[in-house]
Amino acid sequence: MLARLGLLLYVLLCVVPLALGLGYVAAYSFGLIGLLNHGFTTVHWQAVLQDKAFWQSLGFSLYCAFSSMSIVLISASALLMALRKQLSRGYLSYFIYFPLVLPTLVAAFICFQLWSKSGFISRLLFQIGFLSNLEAFPEFVNDACGIGIIFTHAFMATPFFTLLFLQLYKSEKIQALQDLALTLGATPGQTWQKVALPILWQKSIFSIFLYFVFIMGAYETPLLLGRQSPQMIAPLIIRKLQKFNLQDIPQAYAITTAYLLLLMGVAMAVLRNLKMRAV
Amino acid sequence: MTKKYRLLALLTAFLLVFPILFVVMLSLGKTWSYPALLPEHWSVATWSSLFQDQRISQGIVLSLIISISVGATASFLSLLLARSIAYSAHQRQWLVGSYLPYLVSPVVLAAAWQYYFLRLGLSGQVQGVWLAQFLITLPFGVIFFNSFWNSHIRSLEQLAATLGGSPWQGFWLVSFPLAKGPLLICFFQSFLISWFEYGLTALIGVGKVQTLPLLVFQYVGEANIFYAALASCLLMAPPLLLLWINKRLVFIRSEGMEDQKE
Amino acid sequence: MQKLIILGILFLVWGCQSATKPNTGNVLQQPWSEIEKKARGTTVNLMMWTGDPLINAYMQNYVVPNVKKRLGIDLKIASGQGNLIVQALLAELQAGKTESELDLLWINGETFYQLREIDALFGPWTDNLPNAQYIDFSNPFIGIDFQQPVDGFECPWGNVQMALIYNSAQIPNPPQDRQALAAFLKEHPGKFTFDNQFTGMTFLKSLLIDIAGGAKELEGGFDEKKYLTYSKELWAYLKNIQPYLWRAGKTFPENVAVIHQLYASGELWFTMSNNDNEVDNKVTQGLFPASSRAYVWKSGLIQNTHYQGIPQLSKNKAGAMAVVNFLISPEAQLKKQDPAVWGDGLVLDVKKLPQTWQTQWQKLPPRKYVAPRSELNTRALPELAPQYMIRLAEDFRKNIIEK
Numbered sequence: 001m002l003a004r005l006g007l008l009l010y011v012l013l014c015v016v017p018l019a020l021g022l023g024y025v026a027a028y029s030f031g032l033i034g035l036l037n038h039g040f041t042t043v044h045w046q047a048v049l050q051d052k053a054f055w056q057s058l059g060f061s062l063y064c065a066f067s068s069m070s071i072v073l074i075s076a077s078a079l080l081m082a083l084r085k086q087l088s089r090g091y092l093s094y095f096i097y098f099p100l101v102l103p104t105l106v107a108a109f110i111c112f113q114l115w116s117k118s119g120f121i122s123r124l125l126f127q128i129g130f131l132s133n134l135e136a137f138p139e140f141v142n143d144a145c146g147i148g149i150i151f152t153h154a155f156m157a158t159p160f161f162t163l164l165f166l167q168l169y170k171s172e173k174i175q176a177l178q179d180l181a182l183t184l185g186a187t188p189g190q191t192w193q194k195v196a197l198p199i200l201w202q203k204s205i206f207s208i209f210l211y212f213v214f215i216m217g218a219y220e221t222p223l224l225l226g227r228q229s230p231q232m233i234a235p236l237i238i239r240k241l242q243k244f245n246l247q248d249i250p251q252a253y254a255i256t257t258a259y260l261l262l263l264m265g266v267a268m269a270v271l272r273n274l275k276m277r278a279v
Numbered sequence: 280m281t282k283k284y285r286l287l288a289l290l291t292a293f294l295l296v297f298p299i300l301f302v303v304m305l306s307l308g309k310t311w312s313y314p315a316l317l318p319e320h321w322s323v324a325t326w327s328s329l330f331q332d333q334r335i336s337q338g339i340v341l342s343l344i345i346s347i348s349v350g351a352t353a354s355f356l357s358l359l360l361a362r363s364i365a366y367s368a369h370q371r372q373w374l375v376g377s378y379l380p381y382l383v384s385p386v387v388l389a390a391a392w393q394y395y396f397l398r399l400g401l402s403g404q405v406q407g408v409w410l411a412q413f414l415i416t417l418p419f420g421v422i423f424f425n426s427f428w429n430s431h432i433r434s435l436e437q438l439a440a441t442l443g444g445s446p447w448q449g450f451w452l453v454s455f456p457l458a459k460g461p462l463l464i465c466f467f468q469s470f471l472i473s474w475f476e477y478g479l480t481a482l483i484g485v486g487k488v489q490t491l492p493l494l495v496f497q498y499v500g501e502a503n504i505f506y507a508a509l510a511s512c513l514l515m516a517p518p519l520l521l522l523w524i525n526k527r528l529v530f531i532r533s534e535g536m537e538d539q540k541e
Numbered sequence: 542m543q544k545l546i547i548l549g550i551l552f553l554v555w556g557c558q559s560a561t562k563p564n565t566g567n568v569l570q571q572p573w574s575e576i577e578k579k580a581r582g583t584t585v586n587l588m589m590w591t592g593d594p595l596i597n598a599y600m601q602n603y604v605v606p607n608v609k610k611r612l613g614i615d616l617k618i619a620s621g622q623g624n625l626i627v628q629a630l631l632a633e634l635q636a637g638k639t640e641s642e643l644d645l646l647w648i649n650g651e652t653f654y655q656l657r658e659i660d661a662l663f664g665p666w667t668d669n670l671p672n673a674q675y676i677d678f679s680n681p682f683i684g685i686d687f688q689q690p691v692d693g694f695e696c697p698w699g700n701v702q703m704a705l706i707y708n709s710a711q712i713p714n715p716p717q718d719r720q721a722l723a724a725f726l727k728e729h730p731g732k733f734t735f736d737n738q739f740t741g742m743t744f745l746k747s748l749l750i751d752i753a754g755g756a757k758e759l760e761g762g763f764d765e766k767k768y769l770t771y772s773k774e775l776w777a778y779l780k781n782i783q784p785y786l787w788r789a790g791k792t793f794p795e796n797v798a799v800i801h802q803l804y805a806s807g808e809l810w811f812t813m814s815n816n817d818n819e820v821d822n823k824v825t826q827g828l829f830p831a832s833s834r835a836y837v838w839k840s841g842l843i844q845n846t847h848y849q850g851i852p853q854l855s856k857n858k859a860g861a862m863a864v865v866n867f868l869i870s871p872e873a874q875l876k877k878q879d880p881a882v883w884g885d886g887l888v889l890d891v892k893k894l895p896q897t898w899q900t901q902w903q904k905l906p907p908r909k910y911v912a913p914r915s916e917l918n919t920r921a922l923p924e925l926a927p928q929y930m931i932r933l934a935e936d937f938r939k940n941i942i943e944k
Contacts, residue, residue, distance in 0.1 A: 003446070006363025009356070010373065014421065017414050018379045021391035035635050035659050053943070079291065086288040094522075095295045100467070101518040102298065103475035103492070105499050106511040110298045113305065113504065118313045118808035120301065126314040134313055134808060135731060142792045159295065160468070167460060168426070206374065206425045210381060219384035219478075224500075224799070227792040228737055228942045234384040241390060242624035244742075244931045246631075246655050256387055263382050264375055271371045309827040313807035320827060328594065332601060390628065397636035485629050485642040486588050486619030493620055494591075501592035502801035503828055 022260060029254035036246055044250040045258075053229070053236065054255060058262075060230035064146045064153075064222075065215040069208065071154040076161035077197055080169065087166055099159045105220040111152045112224055115140040141225045148225035149232070153215045164207060165200050172199060209270065213263060233259055299515065305508035325509050334494060335513070342474060342491040343517060345405070349412045350470030357420025357465070358458055362450065364421065365428035374425060377418035385415060386478035396483050403485040411483045412476055416469040423465050427458060463525060471518060491517075568858045573671055580863040581613035587864070588629070589647035591620040592798070595822055599883045603876060604868065612863050619643065623652035630661040630852055641854035644861040649847040650687035651739065653695055654927035656850065663851040663858060665693025670866040677890035681923060682844045688761060688926040695848035696865050697888035699877065702817040702917050703743055703842040710832035711810055717839040719748055719778060726785035732810035734787035737942075740797040740815050743843050745933050749775050750922050751840040763928035772933070776940040783941065790941070805829055815845070817917060818884030820910040825881060835911035837920040844921035846888060871898040880908045 027033045031041040048054050079087065086092040102110070114120045122137040131137055141148035169175070177199070178191040186194065201208070219234035226232060231239075233255070240252035305311075306325060308318030329335055364373045380388060392411060393402065401407030432454055439449040477492045486493065495510035568576065585608075591597055600618055608616045621629070626646050633641055648656065656662045667673050676697055678684040683697045691697070707715045716722040726733055735741035750756050753771045783790030787809060794800050797813065804812035805828050814820070820835035849868060851861045867873055871894055877885045891902050907913065 003363045003366040006360050007367055007373075010360045010363060010421070013356075013414065014360075014418050015373075015376045017392065018376055020395055021388060022379070024394055025391045033635065035631060082284060083288050083291060086284070092288050092292050095292045097467075097522050098295045098299055098519075100471060101515045101522065103477075103511075103514055105477075105496065106302070106514060107298075109499055109504075109507055109511065110302060114298075114301065116803075116806075116808070118803065118806035120316070123314050123316050127316050139788070142788060144791070155298075163464060167464065171457075171460075203426045203429075206422050210378060210419070210422045213378055214381040217381060217383045219386065223795050228795075228938070234387070237383065237387055241387070242628065244651060244655075244927075244934050246627070246658055252387075256383055256391075260379065260382055264379070267375050267378055268371070271374065310805075310830070312805065312830065322827070325594075328598070332597075334601070390632075393628075393632040394636050397632060397638055402633075403642035481621060481625060482628065482632075486621040486625065487586060487617065487642060489619075497590065497592035497620055497622075498594070500796070500798060502798040502805075502823065503594065503826060504802055504805070505828075506594055 022257070025253045025260075026257045029250050029257050031250060034250065037250060044254045048251055048254045048258060053231070054258075056230045057233050057236045058259070060146070061216040061218075061233045064149050064218070064232060065212050067146075068150045068153040068157070068215050069212050071150070072157045072161055072211070073201070073208070075154070075158045076165055077200070079158070079162045080165045080200075081192055084166070084169070087162065096159045096162060099156055102156060104156070104218065105224075107152050107156050108148075108221045108224040111148050111155075111221075112141055115148060116142075142227055144227065146222075146226060149218070149221045152221050152225060153218065157211050157215075160211075161204070161207075164204055168200055168203050169196070172203060174199060206271075209267070213267070216263075302508045302511045302515075306505060306512050308505050308508075311504070322505075325505050329495075329506075329509060329513070334489060335491070338489050338491040338494045339513075339517065341405070341489065345409055345412065345490060346470050346473040349409060349416055349473040350466050353413055353416040353469045353473075354420050354462055354465040357417050357469075358424050358427070358455075358462060359450075360417070361421045361424035362428050362454070365425065365433065370425075374422065377421045380415045380418050384478065385476065386482070388415065389479040389482035393482055402483060403487050405484075405488050408480050408484045408488045408490070411479050412473045415476075415479065416472045419472060420465050420469055423468070424458075424461065427461050428454075432457065467518075467522070467525060470521070474518060475514065568862070569666060569669060571859075573669065576669070576859045577612065577863055580857070580860040583857050583860040584615040584617055585644045585857055585860040585864050586617050586619055586642065587645040587647070588619040588621045588626055588643050590622045591618065593822075595826070595883050599877060603882075604873065607873075608864055608867055612867065614860050614864060616864055623648060623655075626652060627655045627659075627661075630656065630854075631659055633852075633854060634659060634661060638854060640856045641852040643852055644855040644857045645864060646850045646852065647698070647847065648695060648850050649739075650845055650924055651927065651930065653686055653691075653848060653850065654689065657689070657694065661853055662694045663853045663855060664695070666851060666858070666862060667691070667693045667696045667865075670696065670862060670869065672866050672869045672871075675871065675889040675893050676869060677888060677893075680890070682921060683846050683888055685923070686846065686848065687924045687930075691848070695850040696869060697846050698849050698865075698868055699885035700844070700846045700888050701815055701886050702837060702844040702914065702921055703740075703747065703813065703815050704817040704820070704835040704837050704911060704917070705842070706804065706812045706814060706820050706829070706833055706835045708804075708810060708830055708832050709834045710830070715811075715836060715838070719751060719840065723778070723782050723785075726782050729810065730785040731787050731789070733785075734790075734793060734800060734803075734809065735813065736795065736797045736800055737793045737937075738796045740800075740813055741793065742930050742934055742937070743815060743845075744813060745775065745937065746925055746929060747840075747842045747922055748778070749929070749933070750843075750925070752778070756841075756923050759925050759929070760923075761926070763926045763932075768929065768932060772936060776936070779937075779941055793942070801828070816885065817911050817914065818880055818886065818908060821880035821908045822884045824910055831910075833910055837917045839920065841920045841922040843924055844918075845924045871895075871901075875901055875905065879905060881906070884908065886914065 029044050031037040031039055083092060087096055117134045117137045122131065122134055125131045174196045177195050181191045181195050217234050218232060219238060222232040222235050237252050237255050240248040240255065307321050307323065309320035309322040311318040364370055367373060396402045396407050401410060435453050436449040439453045475492060477496045480488060480490055480493055492514060495513055498506040498510040501507060605616050608614050626648065629643065683700055684691060716725045735744045749771055750759060752774045753759050759767060800809060800812045803809040817835055820829065820833055823829040824831055824833055849865045851858055855861055869888065871889060874887050874889055877883050878887050891899055
């Protein structure tokens with residue numbers, strides 16, 4: 001009964017609003033609704049699917065999310081392995097929360113002020129004689145590889161995953177499992193590699209996936225730290241949605257629909273796959 | 280060995296805190312041209328001018344009310360909903376729906392929802408903004424708690440059921456106490472999602488529901504980096520304060536638990 | 542179950558479409574005293590960009606209290622830029638709303654065009670304002686917005702001249718046309734750029750006019766043939782200077798604020814502004830070095846006006862009109878023009894004002910870092926039809942950014 005009621009609420013509060021949103025966006029992209037539309041048409045979809053920028057943008061978003069999450073998982077795991085005690089009590093257990101209070105736009109702003117050619121790091125290097133002028137400072141923001149975007153997201157997400165891992169480490173009694181593995185003759189390294197980390201990663205797979213799609217949909221960071229081309233998916237959508245040409249709005253919605261459907265498909269496949277392996 | 284780790288801990292702490300100190304420093308600057316390492320001129324005028332604006336304090340109160348209630352409701356409810364999903368036969372399919380709000384920027388989501396909010400007469404209202412923020416934080420909690428409802432917890436609840444407890448008792452007396460730690464993390468994250476929300480609030484609230492981000496976010500993207508830094512500080516201070524209070528609670532509890540174990 | 546949900550959603554999406562009836566009311570027929578009486582005790586929601594501390598201070602500390610004191614109106618300021626305004630009003634129309642959440646909008650040519658496109662503006666109402674008699678409507682830079690007559694659908698609020706800003710300590714003789722700019726950039730690569738938004742596109746429009754041999758050539762509506770001819774030359778020119786732009790022209794700042802930041806830190810030697818007074822504003826704030834100067838180069842830059850508009854569906858048109866009447870009063874305009882307050886250009890014709898106000902104007906402190914407007918006016922170029930901007934933005938992406 002309780003579970004039934006929960007499901008009903010879930011449908012009402014999570015599924016229905018999203019379906020409504022998706023329905024609106026899809027109907028708009030096919031010209032069915034909207035002030036500037038004149039009935040069913042597939043021209044907006046054709047325009048989007050034939051646009052090289054859309055596919056590039058998809059690839060670039062994927063690349064940024066993947067690179068960022070790799071860094072996050074490696075550093076969160078490393079922090080857990082090395083500083084478990086310090087993270088549980090003492091000053092570090094407090095400071096680890098600090099990056100969480102950064103809004104994305106602020107994080108991007110800080111990254112820009114630190115790492116641009118005239119930023120703080122460049123000034124520091126200049127002052128200690130490492131740089132002869134600001135032009136010599138390498139490109140870390142607005143660069144072709146999205147370095148600024150990737151590291152800003154990594155910086156924001158690492159503490160969250162460190163905390164999550166720490167929580168799981170306790171609740172799943174991983175220490176006990178590791179001790180057991182040790183008595184069975186495993187080396188300390190193996191207890192992490194073969195026991196602890198696989199459990200942690202598998203247990204947090206949903207959160208990992210969530211953050212992955214969250215980074216893929218990032219807007220503020222690529223706007224300030226990225227380039228106009230390749231552009232991540234959200235800036236592409238917003239450009240079509242809000243820039244000078246109102247006739248582009250249906251295209252913005254076509255991109256949104258295509259992107260949502262694509263990722264929902266991928267999400268289904270990935271989650272099924274992971275679950276099966278876990279079982 | 281321990282010394283090495285202590286050093287590593289210090290270095291980590293520095294990396295975690297430095298960006299925030301850097302922003303605080305910038306908020307006190309007036310001019311800062313290359314290659315000066317620190318601002319050449321300092322000023323508290325930026326701070327005092329913003330504090331004279333009483334809309335800021337009103338915005339902070341409104342934001343706190345919205346974000347705390349959204350965070351608390353969403354995290355508690357999502358714990359329950361995640362449980363229902365964990366017990367259902369189609370766990371994965373259900374969960375996919377929860378990822379959707381994070382696929383695209385909230386600005387796009389807001390554009391898609393705006394129509395319905397307008398039809399329901401919630402546009403430009405605090406209630407509308409509350410609902411919109413609640414709708415995007417709830418799925419986060421559901422995903423967050425998905426791993427909480429593992430077979431271990433579920434078997435504990437089943438044990439309670441075989442011993443004659445109702446499902447509600449099983450949840451309230453067995454699982455809920457175990458969920459307190461995760462609930463705090465989830466609350467904090469949901470609170471933050473709501474606290475920082477700009478695009479959705481601006482569109483659903485038609486710029487009229489003046490939460491703190493709405494009042495100061497436009498500074499962050501603008502030419503004056505010192506105002507941008509100050510706006511950033513204003514946005515970060517309340518969560519930091521909450522963290523401090525929250526952390527103390529967590530501290531006391533976890534230390535208590537350690538004691539029991541030993 | 543699932544099918545039911547889908548059906549329900551489809552119903553909701555389609556079912557609620559209904560035609561909107563503009564509630565014009567009889568505001569336009571009423572005498573002004575009646576409008577002011579009706580406006581007393583009401584609230585007016587003004588949506589405007591709120592990213593500048595000086596502008597915000599002018600609104601909060603001067604306009605809001607005065608409107609309250611003199612007209613009995615609660616002026617509430619909602620934050621939102623042009624795109625948010627368009628999106629909000631478009632959504633209201635699409636949802637078949639009969640009343641808008643907003644009563645007053647700060648807009649410029651681009652937003653004006655988009656709002657007229659969706660028929661979201663109320664009008665014509667500006668002739669009803671008593672203070673409208675002082676407005677310099679005969680000035681084409683004020684009475685015509687992007688080649689479209691304003692026709693009373695928006696009220697001029699401020700007039701600004703685009704200007705380039707440079708550091709006179711670094712550059713004694715800044716380039717005066719595009720050839721000189723190209724030569725300068727080859728000597729000093731990486732010190733100049735323009736943004737990918739409104740200001741940058743306005744700069745490109747100025748270049749296009751120069752290439753076309755003057756504003757006369759591109760006057761009136763959009764001309765595809767002329768556009769193609771002259772824009773081809775524009776892309777060739779940009780291609781030529783691209784390697785010498787900031788970051789070798791591989792990326793452009795997303796908005797002009799970033800250019801200001803890069804100029805303030807010294808990474809760029811130039812920035813630009815749609816407001817010739819902004820240099821005074823920014824030096825006063827301590828943001829730009831005091832050796833900064835703004836200028837309009839010989840080949841000219843665009844001058845335009847920003848306006849106040851009232852949504853078709855506004856609940857309080859009388860209140861909105863009363864507020865605008867105050868905004869264009871000699872007193873409010875004088876205050877706004879003071880570089881220490883905001884430094885926004887005037888839309889009134891000083892000669893039309895009563896003598897007492899004329900002398901007030903002469904007492905206004907002169908701006909320090911840019912030549913007086915009367916000197917710049919000879920180099921002012923008019924805005925082009927809105928389609929030019931739309932096309933330039935699209936083709937800039939195709940020809941420069943994505944190449």
